[in-house]
Amino acid sequence: MILTANKLILLKISILQTLYMVSLSTLLTSLFGVPLGVLLVITRKGHILENKILYRVLGIVINATRSIPFPIFIVFVIPLTRFIVGTSIGSTAVIVPLTLAAIVFMARLTETSLLEVPFGVIEAAQSLGASRWQIVWKVLLPEAKPGLTMAVTITIITLISYSAMAGTVGGGGVGDLAIRYGYQRYQTDIMFVTVIILLLFVQAIQVVGDYLVRRFTRK
Amino acid sequence: MALIEVRGLTKTFDLKGPDQVEALVEVNLDIEVGEIFGVIGLSGAGKSTFIRCLNRLEVPTSGTVVVDGRDLSGLGREELRGFRRNMGMIFQAFNLLSSRTVAGNVAFSLEVAGKSQSEIKKRVSELLDMVGLVDKAKAYPAQLSGGQKQRVGIARALANNPKILLSDEATSSLDPQTTSSILALIEDLKNRLGLTVILITHEMKVITEICDRVAVMESGHVVELGPVLEVFSNPKHPTTKKFVDAVHSSYERFMVPEFKVKGKLVRILFMGDITTEPLVYNLIKRFNVEPNILQANLDVIKKNQTTGTLIMDLSGDPADLEKALTYMSSLNLVFEVLK
Known part of the structure; x- marks a missing residue:
């Protein structure tokens, strides 16, 4: 099976589009998802910033966002995408729904890993006169580092899979290539190559993620 | 005036529905400068709630705790943080930061207190020397034995030169020999640094080994209080008698x-x-x-x-x-x- 020059160019563009969409949305997701996860933990009852209303509201918003299937979500947020990016089509535009959907996903994963930090450790920090800010920065986040690394790994993989649906709004990418050329135009060679590429992507990220988790784990 | 004055200390926990648990009921006691004050009780007696009220990890339902002339209930958030640096605490589960080395854990106290890097470095090595862990400075908590972990806990608790050390069942998860060595360390540091120590335990052995006075707690009440020698020799309350019996069985009874x-x-x-x-x-x-x-x-x-x-x-x-x-x-x- 030899791919023609045209197909190779298509493939190259698609790979770059996927890398662009996934890397930028991973960055934005981590930037917003982790703090959101922190808020979900510290506003709980008995925690360092207990706030019943905020905790409830965050929970409702997150669950609502997560309950919308991604292809529908892309369309649903088009007005917002247009407001932020200026257009609702193309790779950059897709980053908005990708990031929004992944933020809430990331927030839940962050929440889970932060909850694994024993509360006694937080109390020890309190007994030493640590502020809430210091507890978040010096206790919660560093202690949950292996779990957070795992969360980022899972989020990147989810983003790769979500980005396959970017085609709906002309976002392109490897997944979109597979659907349009491999599936809709019966080009099995494209289908085969894209699947291999996606597989390698995911595998590489998982391997790197696992390695980092092992390195950060001190238990 | 006593160093710590506890008056009418009451703590009630709300459970689901109308149920409540009275963890502390009208506790009154004084703790004097320089003593090792023990609180003994079975689990659920309220001793843990008691010690946690002393540094306000627990907010009492009513009553006052006055430490060194300051009523804790009157402290704002920032004041409370400063106040807590005057009172180190060690725990049964050690509660060390697993992601930091031994030195890093001790440094944490100093970072929190806003000390400079050079000060931190100097003080950390002093503290590790004090608890006999200089060679473990770069080890992570997971690589330490229970006794070593508690030594890190002690170094961390004493980093900012507090006057008071609170020990929340600090030896309860240690074997008898390690318990003795940790108690000896606490006593030695108490003498060298002029600390006042409040420790809670369920083991009479801990009380007889280092405490000057003891309060026996049951269902949120202090049922017996006095110098260890007196309470141990001549226990009056049934609960106290049981604790003494645990040390040597009583022919008389x-x-x-x-x-x-x-x-x-x-x-x-x-x-x-x-x-x-x-x-x-x-x-x-x-x-x-x-x-x-x-x-x-x-x-x-x-x-x-x-x-x-x-x-x-x-x-x-x-x-x-x-x-x-x-x-x-x-x-x-x-x-x-x-x-």
Whole structure:
């Protein structure tokens, strides 16, 4: 099976589009998802910033966002995408729904890993006169580092899979290539190559993620 | 004025529905500068809630805690943070940061207090030297034994030169030998640094080994309070008696009710120097009575005070017995004719 020059160019563009969409949305997701996860933990009852209303509201918003299937979500947020990016089509535009959907996903994963930090450790920090800010920065986040690394790994993989649906709004990418050329135009060679590429992507990220988790784990 | 004054301290926890748990009920006590004050109780007695009220990890429902003249309830968030640096705390589960090395854990206290990097470095090595962990500076908590982890906990708690050390069951998950070494370290540091120590435990051994005074707690109440030597020698409350029994089983409480006595069954309580008096020898030699020793034990409190009980069946001529009892009354010891 030899791919023609045209197909190779298509493939190259698609790979770059996927890398662009996934890397930028991973960055934005981590930037917003982790703090959101922190808020979900510290506003709980008995925690360092207990706030019943905020905790409830965050929970409702997150669950609502997560309950919308991604292809529908892309369309649903088009007005917002247009407001932020200026257009609702193309790779950059897709980053908005990708990031929004992944933020809430990331927030839940962050929440889970932060909850694994024993509360006694937080109390020890309190007994030493640590502020809430210091507890978040010096206790919660560093202690949950292996779990957070795992969360980022899972989020990147989810983003790769979500980005396959970017085609709906002309976002392109490897997944979109597979659907349009491999599936809709019966080009099995494209289908085969894209699947291999996606597989390698995911595998590489998982391997790197696992390695980092092992390195950060001190238990 | 006492260093810590606890007045009417009450803590009620709300459970689901209308249920409530009274963890502390109107607790009143004073803790003096320089003492090692022990609180003993079974789990659920309220001792943990008590110690946590002292640095306000727990907010009392009512009552006051005054430390060094300052009422804790009047402290704002920032003031409370500053206040807490004056009071180190160590825990049963150690509660070390697993992601930081031994040195990093100790440095944490100093970072939180806003010390400079050079100060931190200097102080950390001082502290590790103090607890005997210099060679473990770069190890992670997971690589340490329980005793070593608690030493890190102690170094961390004392990093900012607090005047008070709170110990929340700090030796409860350690084996007896390690417990002794940690207690010895606490006592040594207390003497060297002029600390006041408040420790809670469910083990009488911990109390007799280092405490000056003890409060016995049950269902949120302090049921007995006094110098360890007195409370241990002559426990009054049933709960206290149980704790003392855990150290050595009591012949008096278990066997005496059924015992057939030949003469008079007496229980003698020794405290302090009197244990050096050759009592039994004198009874035989001078009063011609026959002491049949049924139980004898001697306990050492704080390594230099002794307390003991002796239960004897004293038999002989009634007149001799009378004289023997008069002789015993003349000595500085507490004795009781049980039967």
